[in-house]
Amino acid sequence: MATEPKKRTSKQPKPAVADLSAVREQIDGIDREIQALIAERALWAHQVGKAKGKLAAAVDYYRPEREAQVLRRVVDRNDGPLSDEVLVRLFREIMSACLAQQEPLKVGYLGPEGTFSQQAVHKHFGHSARGLPLASVEEVFDEVASGTADFGVVPVENSGQGTIQSTLDLFLTSPLKICGEVELRVHQYLLSRTGRIEDVERVYSHGLSLAQCRSWLRQHLPGAEKQAVASNAEAARRARNADDAAAIAGENAAHVYGLKVVAGPIEDRDDNTTRFLVIGRASFPPSGHDRTSLMVFIRDQPGALYKILEPLARRDISMNRIESRPAHGALWQYAFFIDVAGHVDESPLKDALGEIDEFAGDVRVLGSYPVAVP
Amino acid sequence: MATEPKKRTSKQPKPAVADLSAVREQIDGIDREIQALIAERALWAHQVGKAKGKLAAAVDYYRPEREAQVLRRVVDRNDGPLSDEVLVRLFREIMSACLAQQEPLKVGYLGPEGTFSQQAVHKHFGHSARGLPLASVEEVFDEVASGTADFGVVPVENSGQGTIQSTLDLFLTSPLKICGEVELRVHQYLLSRTGRIEDVERVYSHGLSLAQCRSWLRQHLPGAEKQAVASNAEAARRARNADDAAAIAGENAAHVYGLKVVAGPIEDRDDNTTRFLVIGRASFPPSGHDRTSLMVFIRDQPGALYKILEPLARRDISMNRIESRPAHGALWQYAFFIDVAGHVDESPLKDALGEIDEFAGDVRVLGSYPVAVP
Known part of the structure; x- marks a missing residue:
């Protein structure tokens, strides 16, 4: 090995250009070390499984909060050259392999x-x-x-x-x-029977998909008529019937409906x-950066939702999403799905939930879980 | 770090059962080292790219023979606990990430x-x-x-x-x-409309698929009638029309034809x-364990194929596959696709090809490439 582990950060000068075989020798040495470390990691993971019971299946010692912590640490200490996303993927695979040694998930x-x-x-x-x-x-x-x-x-x-x-x-x-x-x-694709953009005079898609690709359409098909239909599948079906029509849909639709990909991905935002x-079947402890999904049932009385939300708002607990649904229950008439920041076992969410007026409604915790790691 | 890298093989005693947080600390330390090594590997790979030209795209320095060598070395030194297949997959991903730093393949x-x-x-x-x-x-x-x-x-x-x-x-x-x-x-699956094995009185599939699942069928459906049809898709189509019929097909067919998975994978051999x-567009140097695909054109004359094969046979060059196809050319009337062991740049294949009688036929090398690593 040419370098010491503690020097291995991108802050040190990059390795000088050497001849190819010398570089490959370096890489071979690194691979040997990585492999030995992965093997050691797998042995330790095996010990975790054994500690949980002699024949522990993966499900018995899979811990989502722990995996999220490991991945966040990977992102935190990453200073290149690989992207966070790539490193997270590599470590997901390493953890997955270590976990699957007995019975995989x-x-x-x-x-x-x-x-x-x-x-x-x-x-x-x-x-x-x-x-x-x-x-x-x-x-x-x-x-x-x-x-x-x-x-x-x-x-x-x-x-x-x-x-x-x-x-x-x-x-x-x-x-x-x-x-x-x-x-x-x-991703969204422009699909048509001929596969040629110069043939396209009409573009069918779901209204939201058309909106997602607005800039692209303005730039590449300014003269084409845009027509919103019920679904992207319906759009693909219509595009199949005419040479001058195209659909915006997932790439998969090209195969299902026998269309060709004209262009793609064409969505304006890549997010x-x-x-x-x-x-x-189980709940898991906090990971340090969690989200909680709640199902809230309320009576049809003025201020019921407000009463439920007040203890959350007072504690500055942020709410990512709220969706109302008919509940069809005898006692409760409305259901709300609410996503809030935090974990039910931790303050301030724990305190807020404890304080919710039981006469105003009923709160069920669907789960507390780590916020997705990219 | 609790252990030295050189001790990291499964031959050393496995780590003793410790409490969970101590094991996790060990794993965190290992992850930190793995991450540093992957980053260093990526920097070296970047150097390879630079050595090949200032803005080298991945295609300019992707070397299949080198990747095969790296993966074979991974398999050679693997002594557990992870399987060769899992380790090969992890190293493929690491190489893939290192290669894709500029422009991915x-x-x-x-x-x-x-x-x-x-x-x-x-x-x-x-x-x-x-x-x-x-x-x-x-x-x-x-x-x-x-x-x-x-x-x-x-x-x-x-x-x-x-x-x-x-x-x-x-x-x-x-x-x-x-x-x-x-x-x-x-993999092969048994699919039917009801999804219940007790309903199955007939099994449709391509003859080869029926053959692949013979032991399973004998054991689980000894009384059912087996009927060979043109394709597994045709089998799925027929199974859709009757509650007492099933098809053997890929899992994908269940979705396409609206069938349920009765059982699977059910093939007798898992290979x-x-x-x-x-x-x-390019040829690559030998990896040390290669295969070569040849396209051989011959005149319709007795012994022509024999004359082509003789220099290979004399050198004990093993042949994995031979397929004849009509060539539709003016001079040559038959084409054969032949896979042989070895690389065209190395003896004995190189010598054998140099010796093939040019009057007997014409030999085109479709490519020499590393034998697939599991």
């Missing part, structure tokens, strides 16, 4: 293989977890509840299309807990994301 | 996202390469030839269904070189694989 998702949901499973649990493709989001809830799957990953909102109400509604009747969130970037929730 | 494949081809791209090039989903295998060839993609990944044979002739035929007219191979395990070729 089984994670249910909305199949088939190849969906964004599967990508979310891999992003959050690494490729050593075993994904179980299921036919519906309901089935994901069922298989986790029955123990066939250790965890489930379900889509809950898209920065373009908003909240996926049907997923949220499953929490109304499910005892499962939210124990994580995953954010995944998604177009879908958010997934990780569901499981 | 662009790799074309048969889209859409989510296909086995995309999995093959990720397996071979890691997740830091940029995959380009394309509409056809022809388009993959075109985009690599034009330079839009740096490399392409195309399916060439399945251990169940045999060679994909249409892919091989593209080499008849393409100047592209084979510079790698990827092997991907694929059911699809083989992909990596195509590019």
Whole structure:
């Protein structure tokens, strides 16, 4: 080894240009060390499993709060040259491999293989977890509840299309807990039958998707007619019927509807994301940077929601999201899904929840979980 | 750090069971070291790029033979606890991240996202390469030839269904070189409308898929009628029409045809694989364990093939595969695709090829490339 570990930061002068074989020798030495460290890490992880019980399956010692802490530390001490995102991915995979030594985690998702949901499973649990493709989001809830799957990953909102109400509604009747969130970037493509931009005179898409690509459309298809339709799938179906039409949709639609990719990704902002929730049967301790999802039921009385929110507001607990849903219960008439900052086991959220007027409503904690690490 | 790097092998006594926080501290220390080493590795890789030219894109310094050597070394020195396959995957990702620091590799494949081809791209090039989903295998060839993609990944044979002739035929007219191979395990599932094994009285599938699952069928469905059909997709289509029918097909077919997974994976041998070729514009030096794909054109004359093969056979050069195709040329009437052990730049293959009788036929080297690392 040419350098000491403690000198290994990008702040030291970069290695001088050497001949290729000398550089490769350096890299070989580094690889040997990395491999030895990964093996040692796996042995220690194995010890954690043994400490939890002789034949502990991964689900018994998987700790989302601990993984989030490890990844945040990776980001904190990163000073290049690799990006935070790349390093987080590498460490997710290393942790995933160490965890899967006995029985890997089984994670249910909305199949088939190849969906964004599967990508979310891999992003959050690494490729050593075993994904179980299921036919519906309901089935994901069922298989986790029955123990066939250790965890489930379900889509809950898209920065373009908003909240996926049907997923949220499953929490109304499910005892499962939210124990994580995953954010995944998604992309828009311009698709058409001919694949040639000069043929395009009309562009179909969901209104939100058209809005997401407005600048691109103005720049590249200023003369084309934009027509909002019910869904991106409907747009792709229409584009299939005419040579002068195009659809904005996910790349996947090109295959399903036999269209060609004209251009893409074409969304104006590259932060177009879908958010997934990780569901499981247990609650986990704080990670230091957590979010809590609450389901709040209230009577139809003036000021009920205000009374629920007041103890949160007074403590400056920030609220990321609030969605109202009909509750269909005898006592409570409205349900609200509310995401707030913090963990239920920690102040100030713990205090605020303890103070909520039980006559105003009923608060169920769906879960406290680490805020997604990029 | 509790231990010295040189002691880090699984041959030393495993760390004793300690309390959880002490183990986590150990792991945190290891992670810090791994991260520093990965950063240093990335800096050295950056130097390789610079040595090749000031603004070298990844394609300019990507060396498949070097990657294969690194991965073989990883396998050679692995003595647990993680499997070779897991370690190879981790090191692929580390190399991929180091390579993608400037401009990542662009790799074309048969889209859409989510296909086995995309999995093959990720397996071979890691997740830091940029995959380009394309509409056809022809388009993959075109985009690599034009330079839009740096490399392409195309399916060439399945251990169940045999060679994909249409892919091989593209080499008849393409100047592209084979510079790698990827092997991907694929799985078979039993699918039906009800999802209940007790309902199944008939099983449809392609004959080869039925054969692949023979033991499983004998054990679990001894009384069911087995019926071979043209394809697994056709089998799924038939299974959709009756409650007492099932299909053996890929898991993906469950979603496409609205079927439920009864059981799977159910193939008798877990080595059911699809083989992909990596195509590019350049040839690469030997990696030490290589394979060479040849396209041999011969006249329709007795003994022509024998004359071509003799110099190979005399040198004990093993042949993995031979496929004949009509050549449609004026001079040569038959084409054979032949895979042999070794690299064209090394003896004995180099000598054998130099000796082949030019009157017997014409030999084109499609490429010499590292044998796939698991």
